[in-house]
Amino acid sequence: MHRTSLVFSYETERVAAAVADAVRVEAGDIESERTRASVERDGETVRVAVTAADLTALRAGTNTWTTLVAVAERANEAGRTHAALRR
Numbered sequence: 001m002h003r004t005s006l007v008f009s010y011e012t013e014r015v016a017a018a019v020a021d022a023v024r025v026e027a028g029d030i031e032s033e034r035t036r037a038s039v040e041r042d043g044e045t046v047r048v049a050v051t052a053a054d055l056t057a058l059r060a061g062t063n064t065w066t067t068l069v070a071v072a073e074r075a076n077e078a079g080r081t082h083a084a085l086r087r
Helices: 013-029 055-086
Strands: 002-009 035-042 045-052
Touching (some): 002 013, 002 055, 013 045, 013 055
Antiparallel strands (some): 002 045, 035 045
């Protein structure tokens, strides 16, 4: 078994919670025989633990989760920008 832990730090707990909540729902949906992941948040930090049967699956899982987190970050920022423009 191969493992990696991806750690993302944010400026506030609110942003960390938004990102964690957005990607946590994917943890059970995209698991396979070769890859599993879990998402945890501690304050301003989000941690994604990826476990895989082989290195190829670990690389693919790591790429998937970094992309999911990046999309959640962009969506959160877009929402914040939109809210600021509406004021």
